[in-house]
Amino acid sequence: MGKVLPIPVHMLLALGGCIATLGCVAWVAPYEIPGILHSYLIFFIHLPNAVNYLLFFILGGIFSIVYLVKRDPKWDVYAQSCFVMALVGCTAAIATGSPWAKAAWGHWWIWNDPRLLTVAISWFFLASYHMLRWSVPEPDKRARYAAVFGIVATLNVPAVHFAIRVLGSQLHPMNVTKSPEVRITVRVGLLSFFLLYLLIVRLLVRSETASRQMEECRRIVYET
Amino acid sequence: MSTMPTQPRSAPATSNRGSEEPTPIGFLAAVVEVTRRDLRREWRSRETVPSMVLFALLVLFIFSLGAQPDFGGEVTGRFGPAVLWVTLFFAASIGVHQMFAAESRDGAFTGLLAAPIDRTAIYLGKIGSCYAFSGAMTGVALAMFYLFYEPPIAGLPFLLVLVACVLFDYIAVGALLSAMTFSLRGGEVLLRLLLFPLMIPVFILAVQATEPLMRTGALPPDPVVPVGGLVGLGALYLAAGTMLFEKVVEE
Numbered sequence: 001m002g003k004v005l006p007i008p009v010h011m012l013l014a015l016g017g018c019i020a021t022l023g024c025v026a027w028v029a030p031y032e033i034p035g036i037l038h039s040y041l042i043f044f045i046h047l048p049n050a051v052n053y054l055l056f057f058i059l060g061g062i063f064s065i066v067y068l069v070k071r072d073p074k075w076d077v078y079a080q081s082c083f084v085m086a087l088v089g090c091t092a093a094i095a096t097g098s099p100w101a102k103a104a105w106g107h108w109w110i111w112n113d114p115r116l117l118t119v120a121i122s123w124f125f126l127a128s129y130h131m132l133r134w135s136v137p138e139p140d141k142r143a144r145y146a147a148v149f150g151i152v153a154t155l156n157v158p159a160v161h162f163a164i165r166v167l168g169s170q171l172h173p174m175n176v177t178k179s180p181e182v183r184i185t186v187r188v189g190l191l192s193f194f195l196l197y198l199l200i201v202r203l204l205v206r207s208e209t210a211s212r213q214m215e216e217c218r219r220i221v222y223e224t
Numbered sequence: 225m226s227t228m229p230t231q232p233r234s235a236p237a238t239s240n241r242g243s244e245e246p247t248p249i250g251f252l253a254a255v256v257e258v259t260r261r262d263l264r265r266e267w268r269s270r271e272t273v274p275s276m277v278l279f280a281l282l283v284l285f286i287f288s289l290g291a292q293p294d295f296g297g298e299v300t301g302r303f304g305p306a307v308l309w310v311t312l313f314f315a316a317s318i319g320v321h322q323m324f325a326a327e328s329r330d331g332a333f334t335g336l337l338a339a340p341i342d343r344t345a346i347y348l349g350k351i352g353s354c355y356a357f358s359g360a361m362t363g364v365a366l367a368m369f370y371l372f373y374e375p376p377i378a379g380l381p382f383l384l385v386l387v388a389c390v391l392f393d394y395i396a397v398g399a400l401l402s403a404m405t406f407s408l409r410g411g412e413v414l415l416r417l418l419l420f421p422l423m424i425p426v427f428i429l430a431v432q433a434t435e436p437l438m439r440t441g442a443l444p445p446d447p448v449v450p451v452g453g454l455v456g457l458g459a460l461y462l463a464a465g466t467m468l469f470e471k472v473v474e475e
Contacts, residue, residue, distance in 0.1 A: 068471055120250045124421035132404075135414050145404045149418060152397065154462055156422055159457055163425035 007223065014199045017192025021048075024185040033182075039103035042187050046096040048193035050119065053089025054157075056082045056197060057122060061154025064147035073212065074141040079150055080133065081204035085197050087126040093119055114164040121160050125153040139212070227341040254341035257278035258349020263356060264338040265326065272322045276361040280315035281368060287311065288372050301439035304373050309390075311365055313423065316391065319357045320398035321415050323350045324406040333407075337473060347399055347469040354395045362387055376441025383437050385431055393426045394419075396461040403472045429453050 005013075025044045027139035033040050069076035097116070102108050110116055132149055136142035249257065267273055287307045293299055327333035336346060365389070370377075400419045405411035433450035436442050444450060 068468075121421060121424050124424070128418045128421050129415060131417050135405075135408050135410060138366060144471055144474075148400065148404065148472055151468065152400070152422060152461075152464055155460060156425065159425045159460065163428040 007199075009043045010199050010202065014192065014195040017188070017195050021045075021185070021192045024188050028181050029185040030179060030181055032180075038099055042096050044099045044189045046093060046100060047186060048189040049089045050093040050115075051190060052193050052197045053086045053093055053119075053122070055194070056089065056201070057086040057124065058154060058155065060086055061150055064150035064154070067143060067147045068151070073139075073143065074209070077205050077212070079147065079202075080208060081201045083126060083129050083150060084204055085201050087123070087130065088097070088200075089197065090119060090126055092124045094123065100224060114161070116171045117164050118157075118160050120178070122157065125156065129153060138216070226271070248340060251257065251342055251345055254345035255348045255352065258336075258341075258346055259352035259356075262323075262326075262350065262353030265358065266353070272319055272326070273357050273360050276315045276318045276357060277364050279318055280311050280361055280365040283311045283314050284365060284368055284372065293373045296376065300373045301374050301435065304369075304375060304438040305434035307373075308366075308369050308434065309427055312362055312387070313351055313394065313420070313427065315361055315365065316358045316394055316396070317416055317419060319354050319361070319396055320395060320402050320419065321406065321412055322357075323354050323399055324402045325412075328370070328406055341472050343473060344466050346473075347403075347465060350399050350402075351392075351395050354399065355391060358391050358395060362391065364458050373438070375438045378441030379437030379443075382443055383434065385451060386433055386454070389451060390430045391459060393454060393461055394459045396458060396465050397422050400465045400469060400472060403469065426454065426457060429457075 018198055020045065025041055029041065029044065031041075060079045063075050063079035063082060067073075067079060097119070098108050101110060101116075127150055129146065133146050136145055287310070291299055291303045291307055293304070324333065327336060337343065339409065340344075366383075370380075398415075398419055401415055401422075405415040405418065408414060412467070429450045433444045436444050
Protein backbone atom coordinates (compact mmCIF):
# COMPACT_ATOMS: atom_id res chain seq x y z
CA MET A 1 0.00 0.00 0.00
CA GLY A 2 3.03 2.20 0.56
CA LYS A 3 3.59 2.44 -3.21
CA VAL A 4 -0.04 3.18 -4.06
CA LEU A 5 -0.53 5.74 -1.29
CA PRO A 6 2.64 6.93 0.47
CA ILE A 7 2.14 7.84 4.12
CA PRO A 8 2.90 11.60 3.66
CA VAL A 9 0.29 11.82 0.90
CA HIS A 10 -2.16 9.87 3.03
CA MET A 11 -1.56 12.27 5.92
CA LEU A 12 -2.29 15.25 3.72
CA LEU A 13 -5.45 13.65 2.39
CA ALA A 14 -6.69 12.78 5.88
CA LEU A 15 -5.92 16.27 7.17
CA GLY A 16 -7.61 17.82 4.17
CA GLY A 17 -10.63 15.61 4.69
CA CYS A 18 -10.98 16.58 8.34
CA ILE A 19 -10.72 20.28 7.47
CA ALA A 20 -13.30 19.77 4.71
CA THR A 21 -15.63 18.05 7.19
CA LEU A 22 -15.35 20.90 9.65
CA GLY A 23 -15.89 23.36 6.83
CA CYS A 24 -19.03 21.56 5.70
CA VAL A 25 -20.34 21.46 9.28
CA ALA A 26 -19.69 25.18 9.62
CA TRP A 27 -20.94 26.41 6.24
CA VAL A 28 -22.88 23.72 4.35
CA ALA A 29 -25.00 21.80 6.85
CA PRO A 30 -28.09 23.60 8.16
CA TYR A 31 -27.69 25.16 11.61
CA GLU A 32 -30.56 23.12 13.03
CA ILE A 33 -33.09 20.51 11.99
CA PRO A 34 -36.75 20.79 13.02
CA GLY A 35 -37.34 18.64 16.06
CA ILE A 36 -33.66 18.01 16.78
CA LEU A 37 -32.28 21.57 17.14
CA HIS A 38 -28.64 22.53 16.62
CA SER A 39 -27.30 19.92 19.05
CA TYR A 40 -27.53 17.59 16.03
CA LEU A 41 -24.31 19.09 14.58
CA ILE A 42 -22.25 16.61 16.61
CA PHE A 43 -23.89 13.95 14.41
CA PHE A 44 -21.31 14.75 11.69
CA ILE A 45 -18.53 13.60 14.05
CA HIS A 46 -20.59 10.90 15.80
CA LEU A 47 -21.79 9.02 12.70
CA PRO A 48 -18.38 8.68 10.95
CA ASN A 49 -16.88 7.32 14.18
CA ALA A 50 -19.75 4.86 14.62
CA VAL A 51 -19.59 3.61 11.03
CA ASN A 52 -15.81 3.33 10.94
CA TYR A 53 -15.48 1.53 14.28
CA LEU A 54 -17.84 -1.14 13.00
CA LEU A 55 -16.00 -1.36 9.68
CA PHE A 56 -12.62 -1.84 11.37
CA PHE A 57 -14.13 -4.28 13.89
CA ILE A 58 -15.26 -6.47 11.00
CA LEU A 59 -11.91 -6.03 9.21
CA GLY A 60 -10.15 -7.13 12.39
CA GLY A 61 -12.32 -10.26 12.44
CA ILE A 62 -11.49 -10.99 8.80
CA PHE A 63 -7.74 -10.55 9.39
CA SER A 64 -8.05 -12.87 12.42
CA ILE A 65 -9.51 -15.59 10.20
CA VAL A 66 -6.75 -15.05 7.61
CA TYR A 67 -4.11 -15.30 10.36
CA LEU A 68 -5.48 -18.63 11.63
CA VAL A 69 -5.48 -19.99 8.08
CA LYS A 70 -2.11 -18.65 6.87
CA ARG A 71 -0.24 -18.29 10.20
CA ASP A 72 1.72 -15.33 8.84
CA PRO A 73 2.33 -12.88 11.75
CA LYS A 74 1.64 -9.86 9.52
CA TRP A 75 -2.07 -10.72 9.53
CA ASP A 76 -2.04 -10.71 13.32
CA VAL A 77 -0.46 -7.24 13.22
CA TYR A 78 -3.20 -6.05 10.84
CA ALA A 79 -5.91 -7.57 13.05
CA GLN A 80 -4.45 -6.03 16.20
CA SER A 81 -4.19 -2.59 14.61
CA CYS A 82 -7.77 -2.76 13.29
CA PHE A 83 -9.09 -3.75 16.71
CA VAL A 84 -7.18 -0.88 18.34
CA MET A 85 -8.82 1.62 15.97
CA ALA A 86 -12.18 -0.07 16.44
CA LEU A 87 -11.88 0.49 20.21
CA VAL A 88 -10.83 4.10 19.70
CA GLY A 89 -13.71 4.69 17.28
CA CYS A 90 -16.23 2.99 19.56
CA THR A 91 -15.10 5.14 22.48
CA ALA A 92 -15.33 8.26 20.30
CA ALA A 93 -18.83 7.26 19.13
CA ILE A 94 -20.00 6.87 22.74
CA ALA A 95 -18.22 10.05 23.85
CA THR A 96 -19.83 12.11 21.08
CA GLY A 97 -23.21 10.40 21.29
CA SER A 98 -23.67 10.82 25.03
CA PRO A 99 -23.64 14.68 25.10
CA TRP A 100 -26.02 14.62 22.13
CA ALA A 101 -28.32 12.27 24.07
CA LYS A 102 -28.25 14.62 27.05
CA ALA A 103 -29.09 17.61 24.84
CA ALA A 104 -31.75 15.83 22.78
CA TRP A 105 -33.34 13.35 25.23
CA GLY A 106 -32.40 14.81 28.59
CA HIS A 107 -30.30 11.78 29.68
CA TRP A 108 -26.63 10.84 29.24
CA TRP A 109 -27.59 7.20 28.59
CA ILE A 110 -30.79 5.36 27.58
CA TRP A 111 -31.19 1.68 28.37
CA ASN A 112 -33.63 0.57 25.70
CA ASP A 113 -32.16 2.13 22.56
CA PRO A 114 -30.82 -0.69 20.34
CA ARG A 115 -27.99 1.28 18.73
CA LEU A 116 -26.67 2.62 22.02
CA LEU A 117 -26.65 -0.86 23.51
CA THR A 118 -25.01 -2.40 20.43
CA VAL A 119 -22.18 0.13 20.60
CA ALA A 120 -21.77 -0.34 24.37
CA ILE A 121 -21.62 -4.13 24.05
CA SER A 122 -19.14 -3.83 21.17
CA TRP A 123 -16.99 -1.66 23.42
CA PHE A 124 -16.84 -4.48 25.97
CA PHE A 125 -15.93 -7.00 23.24
CA LEU A 126 -13.07 -4.77 22.10
CA ALA A 127 -11.83 -4.00 25.62
CA SER A 128 -11.84 -7.74 26.44
CA TYR A 129 -9.89 -8.47 23.25
CA HIS A 130 -7.13 -6.11 24.32
CA MET A 131 -7.18 -7.47 27.90
CA LEU A 132 -6.60 -10.93 26.44
CA ARG A 133 -3.67 -9.68 24.32
CA TRP A 134 -2.05 -8.09 27.39
CA SER A 135 -2.44 -11.27 29.44
CA VAL A 136 -0.65 -13.77 27.21
CA PRO A 137 3.17 -13.53 27.30
CA GLU A 138 4.05 -15.94 24.45
CA PRO A 139 3.75 -14.23 21.04
CA ASP A 140 2.46 -17.22 19.11
CA LYS A 141 -0.11 -18.14 21.74
CA ARG A 142 -1.15 -14.48 22.04
CA ALA A 143 -1.77 -14.21 18.31
CA ARG A 144 -3.73 -17.49 18.23
CA TYR A 145 -5.90 -16.71 21.25
CA ALA A 146 -6.54 -13.15 20.09
CA ALA A 147 -7.52 -14.41 16.63
CA VAL A 148 -9.95 -16.95 18.12
CA PHE A 149 -11.55 -14.40 20.41
CA GLY A 150 -11.62 -11.79 17.63
CA ILE A 151 -13.51 -14.20 15.39
CA VAL A 152 -16.03 -15.13 18.11
CA ALA A 153 -16.56 -11.46 19.01
CA THR A 154 -17.08 -10.47 15.36
CA LEU A 155 -19.58 -13.32 14.86
CA ASN A 156 -21.37 -12.11 17.98
CA VAL A 157 -22.01 -8.58 16.61
CA PRO A 158 -25.03 -9.63 14.47
CA ALA A 159 -26.21 -11.74 17.43
CA VAL A 160 -26.18 -8.62 19.59
CA HIS A 161 -28.08 -6.72 16.93
CA PHE A 162 -30.73 -9.45 16.77
CA ALA A 163 -31.09 -9.80 20.54
CA ILE A 164 -31.43 -6.08 21.08
CA ARG A 165 -34.17 -5.76 18.48
CA VAL A 166 -36.48 -7.60 20.88
CA LEU A 167 -36.10 -4.68 23.28
CA GLY A 168 -38.03 -2.57 20.80
CA SER A 169 -37.99 1.23 21.06
CA GLN A 170 -36.09 3.33 18.57
CA LEU A 171 -35.06 6.68 19.91
CA HIS A 172 -32.22 7.35 17.46
CA PRO A 173 -33.38 9.99 15.03
CA MET A 174 -33.96 8.51 11.61
CA ASN A 175 -34.79 11.63 9.65
CA VAL A 176 -31.47 13.49 9.95
CA THR A 177 -30.17 12.84 6.44
CA LYS A 178 -33.15 14.06 4.42
CA SER A 179 -31.70 17.34 3.12
CA PRO A 180 -28.98 17.35 0.38
CA GLU A 181 -26.69 19.63 2.43
CA VAL A 182 -26.74 17.17 5.32
CA ARG A 183 -26.09 14.26 2.96
CA ILE A 184 -23.07 16.01 1.42
CA THR A 185 -21.63 16.75 4.87
CA VAL A 186 -22.21 13.15 6.00
CA ARG A 187 -20.45 11.75 2.92
CA VAL A 188 -17.48 14.09 3.29
CA GLY A 189 -17.27 13.14 6.98
CA LEU A 190 -17.47 9.40 6.31
CA LEU A 191 -14.71 9.54 3.69
CA SER A 192 -12.48 11.82 5.79
CA PHE A 193 -12.76 9.70 8.92
CA PHE A 194 -12.18 6.54 6.92
CA LEU A 195 -8.95 8.04 5.56
CA LEU A 196 -7.98 9.11 9.07
CA TYR A 197 -8.69 5.68 10.57
CA LEU A 198 -6.83 3.94 7.75
CA LEU A 199 -3.84 6.26 8.25
CA ILE A 200 -3.69 5.48 11.96
CA VAL A 201 -4.00 1.73 11.27
CA ARG A 202 -1.09 1.95 8.80
CA LEU A 203 1.04 3.78 11.36
CA LEU A 204 0.09 1.23 14.05
CA VAL A 205 1.06 -1.63 11.70
CA ARG A 206 4.47 0.00 11.12
CA SER A 207 5.00 0.60 14.81
CA GLU A 208 3.93 -2.92 15.85
CA THR A 209 6.03 -4.55 13.12
CA ALA A 210 9.12 -2.62 14.27
CA SER A 211 8.36 -3.48 17.88
CA ARG A 212 8.13 -7.21 17.10
CA GLN A 213 11.37 -7.11 15.12
CA MET A 214 13.07 -5.48 18.13
CA GLU A 215 11.63 -8.15 20.40
CA GLU A 216 12.93 -10.87 18.11
CA CYS A 217 16.41 -9.27 18.04
CA ARG A 218 16.41 -8.99 21.82
CA ARG A 219 15.46 -12.66 22.12
CA ILE A 220 18.27 -13.71 19.77
CA VAL A 221 20.83 -11.58 21.64
CA TYR A 222 19.86 -13.00 25.04
CA GLU A 223 19.86 -16.56 23.77
CA THR A 224 23.36 -16.25 22.23
CA MET B 225 25.53 -80.47 33.88
CA SER B 226 24.29 -77.53 31.98
CA THR B 227 26.32 -74.32 32.12
CA MET B 228 23.67 -72.31 30.45
CA PRO B 229 21.95 -70.03 32.91
CA THR B 230 18.26 -70.75 33.13
CA GLN B 231 15.92 -67.96 32.43
CA PRO B 232 14.45 -66.66 35.68
CA ARG B 233 10.73 -67.35 36.02
CA SER B 234 9.99 -63.70 36.46
CA ALA B 235 11.39 -62.82 33.02
CA PRO B 236 8.81 -60.92 31.09
CA ALA B 237 7.04 -62.54 28.18
CA THR B 238 8.45 -61.27 24.96
CA SER B 239 5.65 -62.02 22.59
CA ASN B 240 3.36 -58.98 22.80
CA ARG B 241 4.97 -56.60 25.24
CA GLY B 242 5.09 -53.03 23.96
CA SER B 243 3.52 -53.95 20.65
CA GLU B 244 -0.15 -53.60 21.62
CA GLU B 245 -1.77 -50.61 19.98
CA PRO B 246 -4.59 -48.91 21.84
CA THR B 247 -7.89 -49.77 20.25
CA PRO B 248 -9.19 -46.62 18.59
CA ILE B 249 -12.64 -45.60 19.76
CA GLY B 250 -15.29 -43.79 17.77
CA PHE B 251 -15.93 -40.05 18.02
CA LEU B 252 -19.16 -40.40 19.98
CA ALA B 253 -17.61 -42.94 22.33
CA ALA B 254 -14.72 -40.49 22.92
CA VAL B 255 -17.15 -37.68 23.78
CA VAL B 256 -19.00 -39.94 26.21
CA GLU B 257 -15.73 -41.12 27.75
CA VAL B 258 -14.47 -37.56 28.35
CA THR B 259 -17.80 -36.67 29.96
CA ARG B 260 -17.76 -39.82 32.11
CA ARG B 261 -14.17 -39.09 33.17
CA ASP B 262 -15.14 -35.64 34.42
CA LEU B 263 -18.27 -36.93 36.13
CA ARG B 264 -16.23 -39.64 37.82
CA ARG B 265 -13.63 -37.13 38.99
CA GLU B 266 -16.32 -34.81 40.31
CA TRP B 267 -17.99 -37.68 42.14
CA ARG B 268 -14.70 -38.47 43.87
CA SER B 269 -13.52 -34.93 44.60
CA ARG B 270 -16.80 -32.97 44.84
CA GLU B 271 -14.95 -29.72 44.19
CA THR B 272 -17.05 -28.05 41.49
CA VAL B 273 -20.77 -28.61 42.09
CA PRO B 274 -20.83 -27.71 45.81
CA SER B 275 -18.94 -24.45 45.11
CA MET B 276 -21.33 -23.57 42.29
CA VAL B 277 -24.40 -24.32 44.42
CA LEU B 278 -23.14 -22.38 47.42
CA PHE B 279 -22.12 -19.41 45.29
CA ALA B 280 -25.51 -19.39 43.51
CA LEU B 281 -27.34 -19.41 46.85
CA LEU B 282 -25.13 -16.61 48.18
CA VAL B 283 -25.63 -14.39 45.12
CA LEU B 284 -29.38 -15.07 45.13
CA PHE B 285 -29.60 -14.27 48.81
CA ILE B 286 -27.62 -11.02 48.57
CA PHE B 287 -29.58 -9.83 45.50
CA SER B 288 -32.84 -10.63 47.28
CA LEU B 289 -31.76 -8.67 50.35
CA GLY B 290 -31.51 -5.66 48.05
CA ALA B 291 -34.56 -6.36 45.89
CA GLN B 292 -36.90 -7.35 48.77
CA PRO B 293 -39.15 -9.86 46.89
CA ASP B 294 -42.86 -9.28 47.24
CA PHE B 295 -44.09 -12.84 46.59
CA GLY B 296 -45.35 -12.77 43.03
CA GLY B 297 -45.89 -9.02 42.93
CA GLU B 298 -44.28 -6.15 41.05
CA VAL B 299 -40.74 -6.79 42.38
CA THR B 300 -40.89 -10.43 41.24
CA GLY B 301 -42.00 -9.39 37.77
CA ARG B 302 -39.67 -6.40 37.47
CA PHE B 303 -36.44 -7.67 39.10
CA GLY B 304 -36.94 -11.42 39.26
CA PRO B 305 -35.70 -12.23 35.75
CA ALA B 306 -32.51 -10.17 36.15
CA VAL B 307 -31.81 -11.61 39.62
CA LEU B 308 -32.32 -15.17 38.40
CA TRP B 309 -30.20 -14.93 35.28
CA VAL B 310 -27.36 -12.95 36.88
CA THR B 311 -27.22 -15.57 39.64
CA LEU B 312 -27.05 -18.43 37.14
CA PHE B 313 -24.45 -16.68 34.97
CA PHE B 314 -22.14 -15.90 37.89
CA ALA B 315 -22.41 -19.37 39.42
CA ALA B 316 -22.01 -21.19 36.10
CA SER B 317 -18.75 -19.32 35.47
CA ILE B 318 -17.20 -21.36 38.30
CA GLY B 319 -18.02 -24.58 36.48
CA VAL B 320 -16.77 -23.17 33.20
CA HIS B 321 -13.42 -22.23 34.73
CA GLN B 322 -13.09 -25.62 36.41
CA MET B 323 -13.66 -27.42 33.09
CA PHE B 324 -9.98 -27.05 32.22
CA ALA B 325 -8.53 -25.70 35.49
CA ALA B 326 -9.14 -29.15 36.98
CA GLU B 327 -6.81 -30.54 34.26
CA SER B 328 -3.95 -28.24 35.18
CA ARG B 329 -2.63 -30.51 37.93
CA ASP B 330 -0.07 -33.26 37.34
CA GLY B 331 0.04 -32.80 33.56
CA ALA B 332 -3.51 -34.08 33.15
CA PHE B 333 -4.24 -31.67 30.30
CA THR B 334 -1.16 -32.78 28.35
CA GLY B 335 -2.24 -36.37 28.89
CA LEU B 336 -5.73 -35.58 27.66
CA LEU B 337 -4.38 -33.95 24.50
CA ALA B 338 -2.07 -36.91 23.90
CA ALA B 339 -5.02 -39.34 23.99
CA PRO B 340 -5.74 -40.94 20.60
CA ILE B 341 -9.04 -39.14 20.15
CA ASP B 342 -10.23 -36.25 18.07
CA ARG B 343 -9.67 -33.01 20.02
CA THR B 344 -13.16 -31.86 19.11
CA ALA B 345 -14.39 -34.82 21.16
CA ILE B 346 -12.61 -33.30 24.16
CA TYR B 347 -14.45 -30.02 23.55
CA LEU B 348 -17.85 -31.73 23.28
CA GLY B 349 -17.16 -34.03 26.19
CA LYS B 350 -16.25 -31.09 28.40
CA ILE B 351 -19.48 -29.33 27.38
CA GLY B 352 -21.40 -32.45 28.40
CA SER B 353 -19.88 -32.65 31.87
CA CYS B 354 -20.11 -28.92 32.56
CA TYR B 355 -23.75 -28.99 31.40
CA ALA B 356 -24.45 -31.72 33.96
CA PHE B 357 -22.76 -29.74 36.77
CA SER B 358 -24.52 -26.50 35.80
CA GLY B 359 -27.82 -28.35 35.55
CA ALA B 360 -27.43 -29.61 39.12
CA MET B 361 -26.59 -26.10 40.34
CA THR B 362 -29.52 -24.60 38.43
CA GLY B 363 -31.95 -27.09 39.95
CA VAL B 364 -31.06 -25.95 43.46
CA ALA B 365 -30.91 -22.25 42.52
CA LEU B 366 -34.29 -22.38 40.77
CA ALA B 367 -35.91 -24.12 43.73
CA MET B 368 -34.62 -21.40 46.10
CA PHE B 369 -35.65 -18.69 43.66
CA TYR B 370 -39.21 -20.03 43.62
CA LEU B 371 -39.19 -20.16 47.42
CA PHE B 372 -37.96 -16.57 47.77
CA TYR B 373 -39.93 -14.88 44.97
CA GLU B 374 -43.03 -17.14 44.55
CA PRO B 375 -43.57 -16.45 40.84
CA PRO B 376 -46.52 -18.25 39.16
CA ILE B 377 -45.74 -21.96 38.84
CA ALA B 378 -47.43 -22.09 35.42
CA GLY B 379 -44.37 -20.44 33.91
CA LEU B 380 -41.95 -23.13 35.12
CA PRO B 381 -42.03 -25.51 32.08
CA PHE B 382 -41.13 -22.74 29.61
CA LEU B 383 -38.55 -21.40 32.06
CA LEU B 384 -36.89 -24.84 32.09
CA VAL B 385 -36.75 -24.77 28.27
CA LEU B 386 -35.08 -21.34 28.43
CA VAL B 387 -32.62 -22.53 31.08
CA ALA B 388 -31.68 -25.57 28.98
CA CYS B 389 -30.98 -23.39 25.92
CA VAL B 390 -29.15 -20.62 27.82
CA LEU B 391 -26.87 -23.02 29.70
CA PHE B 392 -25.90 -24.70 26.43
CA ASP B 393 -25.04 -21.38 24.77
CA TYR B 394 -23.06 -20.28 27.85
CA ILE B 395 -21.06 -23.49 28.13
CA ALA B 396 -20.39 -23.79 24.37
CA VAL B 397 -18.57 -20.44 24.41
CA GLY B 398 -17.20 -20.94 27.91
CA ALA B 399 -15.43 -24.17 26.98
CA LEU B 400 -13.43 -22.38 24.28
CA LEU B 401 -12.50 -19.48 26.55
CA SER B 402 -11.72 -21.75 29.50
CA ALA B 403 -9.23 -23.71 27.37
CA MET B 404 -7.57 -20.39 26.51
CA THR B 405 -7.41 -18.84 29.95
CA PHE B 406 -6.99 -21.66 32.47
CA SER B 407 -3.19 -21.64 32.27
CA LEU B 408 -2.72 -17.86 32.21
CA ARG B 409 -1.88 -15.73 35.21
CA GLY B 410 -5.10 -14.01 36.22
CA GLY B 411 -6.93 -16.48 33.99
CA GLU B 412 -9.95 -16.77 36.28
CA VAL B 413 -10.70 -13.07 36.08
CA LEU B 414 -9.84 -12.92 32.38
CA LEU B 415 -12.32 -15.73 31.67
CA ARG B 416 -15.14 -13.65 33.14
CA LEU B 417 -13.97 -10.52 31.27
CA LEU B 418 -14.12 -12.44 28.01
CA LEU B 419 -17.21 -14.56 28.66
CA PHE B 420 -19.69 -12.05 30.07
CA PRO B 421 -19.65 -9.58 27.14
CA LEU B 422 -20.13 -12.46 24.70
CA MET B 423 -23.10 -13.65 26.74
CA ILE B 424 -24.95 -10.34 26.70
CA PRO B 425 -27.22 -11.22 23.73
CA VAL B 426 -28.11 -14.51 25.45
CA PHE B 427 -28.81 -12.62 28.68
CA ILE B 428 -31.04 -10.07 26.94
CA LEU B 429 -33.11 -12.79 25.21
CA ALA B 430 -33.41 -14.78 28.46
CA VAL B 431 -34.50 -11.81 30.59
CA GLN B 432 -36.98 -10.55 28.01
CA ALA B 433 -38.55 -14.01 27.68
CA THR B 434 -38.67 -14.57 31.46
CA GLU B 435 -40.46 -11.34 32.41
CA PRO B 436 -44.02 -12.44 31.47
CA LEU B 437 -43.38 -15.80 33.18
CA MET B 438 -42.59 -13.99 36.40
CA ARG B 439 -45.51 -11.58 36.22
CA THR B 440 -48.41 -13.82 35.23
CA GLY B 441 -46.97 -17.23 34.33
CA ALA B 442 -48.02 -16.62 30.71
CA LEU B 443 -45.70 -17.32 27.78
CA PRO B 444 -44.06 -14.32 26.03
CA PRO B 445 -46.12 -12.84 23.13
CA ASP B 446 -44.03 -14.73 20.55
CA PRO B 447 -42.27 -17.61 22.38
CA VAL B 448 -40.60 -18.87 19.17
CA VAL B 449 -38.43 -15.73 18.94
CA PRO B 450 -36.43 -16.12 22.17
CA VAL B 451 -36.22 -19.92 21.95
CA GLY B 452 -35.33 -19.80 18.25
CA GLY B 453 -32.82 -17.05 18.94
CA LEU B 454 -31.16 -19.03 21.74
CA VAL B 455 -31.08 -22.23 19.66
CA GLY B 456 -29.63 -20.28 16.74
CA LEU B 457 -26.97 -18.72 18.95
CA GLY B 458 -26.19 -22.14 20.40
CA ALA B 459 -25.69 -23.56 16.91
CA LEU B 460 -23.43 -20.60 16.02
CA TYR B 461 -21.32 -20.96 19.18
CA LEU B 462 -21.08 -24.73 18.81
CA ALA B 463 -19.98 -24.44 15.18
CA ALA B 464 -17.40 -21.76 16.04
CA GLY B 465 -16.16 -23.73 19.04
CA THR B 466 -15.85 -26.97 17.07
CA MET B 467 -13.76 -25.24 14.40
CA LEU B 468 -11.63 -23.13 16.74
CA PHE B 469 -10.93 -25.47 19.68
CA GLU B 470 -8.16 -27.26 17.80
CA LYS B 471 -6.44 -23.89 17.20
CA VAL B 472 -6.62 -23.02 20.90
CA VAL B 473 -5.11 -26.23 22.27
CA GLU B 474 -2.43 -26.88 19.64
CA GLU B 475 1.13 -26.83 20.97
